[in-house]
Amino acid sequence: MEKQLVFVKENEVVTDSVTIAEMFGKEHKNVLRDIKSQIEYAGEEFAQLNFEPGNYRDKNNQTRPKYDLTEEAFTLIVFSYNTKEAVQTKIRFIQEFKRMKEYIQSRERPKAMNDKESLLASMKLTIQLNEDVDGMKEDIKQLRHDIDKRITLDYSQQQAMRNAVNKRVHKLWNEDMVDKSIYENTRRIYSALWKNLKDAYRVNAYPNILQKDFEEAMSFVEGWRPIFNGGHPA
Numbered sequence: 001m002e003k004q005l006v007f008v009k010e011n012e013v014v015t016d017s018v019t020i021a022e023m024f025g026k027e028h029k030n031v032l033r034d035i036k037s038q039i040e041y042a043g044e045e046f047a048q049l050n051f052e053p054g055n056y057r058d059k060n061n062q063t064r065p066k067y068d069l070t071e072e073a074f075t076l077i078v079f080s081y082n083t084k085e086a087v088q089t090k091i092r093f094i095q096e097f098k099r100m101k102e103y104i105q106s107r108e109r110p111k112a113m114n115d116k117e118s119l120l121a122s123m124k125l126t127i128q129l130n131e132d133v134d135g136m137k138e139d140i141k142q143l144r145h146d147i148d149k150r151i152t153l154d155y156s157q158q159q160a161m162r163n164a165v166n167k168r169v170h171k172l173w174n175e176d177m178v179d180k181s182i183y184e185n186t187r188r189i190y191s192a193l194w195k196n197l198k199d200a201y202r203v204n205a206y207p208n209i210l211q212k213d214f215e216e217a218m219s220f221v222e223g224w225r226p227i228f229n230g231g232h233p234a
Contacts, residue, residue: 003019003022003023004019005019005092005093005096006093006097006100007100008100008104009068011104013070013071013097013100013104014052014068014069014070015074015093016054016056016066016067016068016069017031017032017035017066017067017068018056018066020074020077020078023089023093024078024089025085028064028066031077032065032067034077035051035067035073035077038076038077046072049070050070050072050073050076051068051069051070051073052067052069053065053066053067054066054067054068071097074093078090078093150210151210151212152207152208152209152210152211153206153207153208153209153210153211153214157211157214160218161206161209161214161217161218161221164218164221164222165193165197165221168193168221169186169189169193170186172189172225172226173189177225178225178226182226183226189226192226193221193224194206196224196227197209197217197220197224200217200220201213201217
């Protein structure tokens with residue numbers, strides 16, 4: 001069975017000092033010596049990223065030190081191994097590093113979908129988007145409902161309301177549409193109209209009438225007459 005030259009550890013392709021020693025026909029202690037020398041030369045940052053100390057069990061089941069090496073660390077260590085056999089072995093390692101990296105990348109890459117899978121995915125996305133839109137519509141509808149219950153007359157609507165009240169009061173007074181023995185002056189008509197308007201919309205002041213009720217309130221004012229007019233409903 002052909003020996004595995006590289007392996008995956010924490011999603012990174014590495015080899016180890018034991019494999020290097022075996023494949024290049026060197027004693028493991030000499031490979032460790034080369035590694036320690038290169039770690040010293042390469043510096044702490046490179047060493048931490050590319051050499052990882054560990055342990056293995058030898059043929060006598062004894063725990064021994066070893067190093068795991070990235071492709072960069074491997075290249076650094078075997079750089080001086082230049083016999084014909086060593087060069088051939090380096091090529092094998094390099095090919096295995098490349099093959100294993102491509103394998104990892106293929107696992108991480110999203111699987112290409114066929115036409116049927118693509119159509120199903122598109123349909124699912126469309127359904128999800130429609131559900132999201134429907135949900136947003138409900139949220140917006142509820143928001144508008146909440147806003148309608150909170151927003152009161154703006155300045156222009158308040159001005160229009162005052163103008164409508166003035167117009168109605170003077171029409172009632174000038175056309176003798178009120179019992180002037182009860183409503184002795186326009187001030188009393190104003191007072192009655194404003195009171196009836198606030199009572200009708202359950203507010204303590206007309207600016208607190210809701211915007212959604214503006215048109216209805218304007219119609220109320222334009223058609224208003226005193227509830228009692230000379231002892232009889234107007």
